[in-house]
Amino acid sequence: MRVLHVAAEVYPLVKTGGLADVAAALPPALAAAGADVRLLLPGLPPILDAVQSAKMVLDIGSAFGALRVKLLLARMPGSHLPVYVIDAPHLYRRAGGPYQAPDGSPWPDNLRRFALLGWVAAHLAAGDADIDWVPEVVHAHDWHAAMSCAYIADHLPTPAASVYTVHNMAFQGLFPHHDWAMLGLSSRFMSPAGLEFHGQLSFMKAGLKFADRVTTVSPTYAHEISTHEFGFGLDGVIRGRGSEVSGILNGIDPQVWNPATDAALAERYDAQRLDGKQRCRRALQQQLGLEVDEHALLVTVVSRLTSQKGLDLVLGALPALVPAGVQFAVQGTGEPALEAAFRMAEQMHPGRVRVHIGYDEARAHQMIAGADAIAVPSRFEPCGLTQMYGLRYGTLPIVRRVGGLADTVADGETGFCFDAASVAAFEGAVRRAIEARAQPATWTAMMRRGMAQDLSWAHAASDYLVLYAAAVRSRAETPRLAAG
Numbered sequence: 177m178r179v180l181h182v183a184a185e186v187y188p189l190v191k192t193g194g195l196a197d198v199a200a201a202l203p204p205a206l207a208a209a210g211a212d213v214r215l216l217l218p219g220l221p222p223i224l225d226a227v228q229s230a231k232m233v234l235d236i237g238s239a240f241g242a243l244r245v246k247l248l249l250a251r252m253p254g255s256h257l258p259v260y261v262i263d264a265p266h267l268y269r270r271a272g273g274p275y276q277a278p279d280g281s282p283w284p285d286n287l288r289r290f291a292l293l294g295w296v297a298a299h300l301a302a303g304d305a306d307i308d309w310v311p312e313v314v315h316a317h318d319w320h321a322a323m324s325c326a327y328i329a330d331h332l333p334t335p336a337a338s339v340y341t342v343h344n345m346a347f348q349g350l351f352p353h354h355d356w357a358m359l360g361l362s363s364r365f366m367s368p369a370g371l372e373f374h375g376q377l378s379f380m381k382a383g384l385k386f387a388d389r390v391t392t393v394s395p396t397y398a399h400e401i402s403t404h405e406f407g408f409g410l411d412g413v414i415r416g417r418g419s420e421v422s423g424i425l426n427g428i429d430p431q432v433w434n435p436a437t438d439a440a441l442a443e444r445y446d447a448q449r450l451d452g453k454q455r456c457r458r459a460l461q462q463q464l465g466l467e468v469d470e471h472a473l474l475v476t477v478v479s480r481l482t483s484q485k486g487l488d489l490v491l492g493a494l495p496a497l498v499p500a501g502v503q504f505a506v507q508g509t510g511e512p513a514l515e516a517a518f519r520m521a522e523q524m525h526p527g528r529v530r531v532h533i534g535y536d537e538a539r540a541h542q543m544i545a546g547a548d549a550i551a552v553p554s555r556f557e558p559c560g561l562t563q564m565y566g567l568r569y570g571t572l573p574i575v576r577r578v579g580g581l582a583d584t585v586a587d588g589e590t591g592f593c594f595d596a597a598s599v600a601a602f603e604g605a606v607r608r609a610i611e612a613r614a615q616p617a618t619w620t621a622m623m624r625r626g627m628a629q630d631l632s633w634a635h636a637a638s639d640y641l642v643l644y645a646a647a648v649r650s651r652a653e654t655p656r657l658a659a660g
């Protein structure tokens with residue numbers, strides 16, 4: 177099966193969140209399961225820098241208002257998977273994030289930047305961009321790649337089927353209606369049955385409406401997005417796709433996240449040699465300037481600081497939990513108000529709360545290895561990777577029972593779950609963790625259970641292969657010719 181993955185970020189080159197980890201780890205897992213997999217990425221500066229020996233596959237010329245657009249083919253550093261990169265200097269070669277300018281505002285030309293990504297994917301699918309390799313399935317991730325599905329549907333007959341994965345329903349890629357003409361799509365796509373969403377253009381809907389199959393990154397989130405509470409206005413569209421929507425749980429990269437080989441740690445360890453973790457714990461307390469306290473419950477948070485992540489619950493519970501013996505080690509970046517609130521919490525609880533506002537991969541490993549528990553109190557969580565890193569590192573997750581958190585953490589067995597999005601509910605779960613840690617045999621058994629959990633990508637890869645086959649069959653049987 178030839179599969180093209182389309183994404184806007186990939187670890188370690190460009191990463192704003194878990195999507196990058198998935199784009200890096202799922203394609204090699206599919207290749208290991210026998211698929212012939214390639215990636216398509218926008219030519220953002222770190223990606224172009226990493227593929228300097230790329231060869232040109234197609235000189236596209238001008239597209240979406242950009243001159244000198246080229247399609248390159250190279251190998252991913254690390255996995256060596258073939259990767260197509262769109263070199264469009266005018267749209268992609270600039271300092272700043274993949275979606276936002278340095279001041280945090282979305283790039284004003286995001287419509288053209290990500291329409292181009294989908295348009296190139298559709299040309300690869302149609303066989304007119306690279307005659308040597310034509311995918312049978314185009315797998316598009318999040319709204320950035322979703323236009324692939326609309327362009328494929330518009331360019332029928334295309335032999336390729338399309339699969340769209342929602343990593344986060346909250347980010348939809350909405351643009352003004354009057355930019356419609358720039359997309360170059362047939363007019364039938366511009367209706368509520370197509371890309372229109374309350375008078376705007378929705379890239380997310382291009383995926384939800386026109387992909388042959390829609391997936392999300394955990395079974396529980398697949399159900400949740402069909403409800404008003406979690407659907408961000410698109411729950412009706414999800415319900416309309418019926419059984420064509422499913423959830424496949426992410427895995428984690430066992431090479432990048434392995435306490436037995438992790439070069440970032442003060443000492444490596446595994447389920448049989450847990451003293452190494454105690455040394456990581458002490459090293460973390462010393463490094464961060466936390467009191468070296470054997471009895472504290474050391475809780476870490478490694479997260480984007482946004483309202484999705486429910487970290488206001490952590491802030492609200494600190495005044496009660498710190499006197500109860502809890503230490504917090506927090507690393508994150510995001511909304512200025514949350515950053516400021518965490519900085520203030522650090523000042524109020526010297527030696528007990530330490531906060532690093534910033535993004536640092538090595539330190540994320542050290543914090544997850546050195547802590548006793550990792551808190552993920554999200555309001556919603558499509559999958560969540562850090563609780564799985566916690567499981568693998570013997571760092572018990574304290575999570576709200578939503579989305580992928582509910583699907584990966586077993587309450588009282590491998591971690592602690594709570595239901596209400598309230599300070600009291602979070603505090604209650606942390607207090608249960610304090611009690612459990614007071615019984616070393618119970619705690620160690622929980623750690624070992626979590627460390628033994630199979631979090632590899634192998635299950636997801638085999639589920640995706642079954643799904644791809646179904647998508648190819650349904651594309652052959654009922655070509656999706658028009659919107660509606």
Ligand code: ADP
Pocket residue numbers: 192193194195197478479480507508509534535536537540559560561562563
């Ligand atoms: P999301 O994609 O919603 O942010 P995930 O749990 O799926 O949540 O993935 C987050 C990823 O980003 C993880 O790999 C996590 O370790 C990483 N991460 C988030 N914030 C930071 C940070 N400040 N420093 C280092 N890594 C971070």
Ligand code: GLC
Pocket residue numbers: 193194195198343344393426557558559560561580
């Ligand atoms: C999104 C979600 C997160 C998920 C990640 C990878 O960023 O917020 O829950 O783990 O995508 O699928």
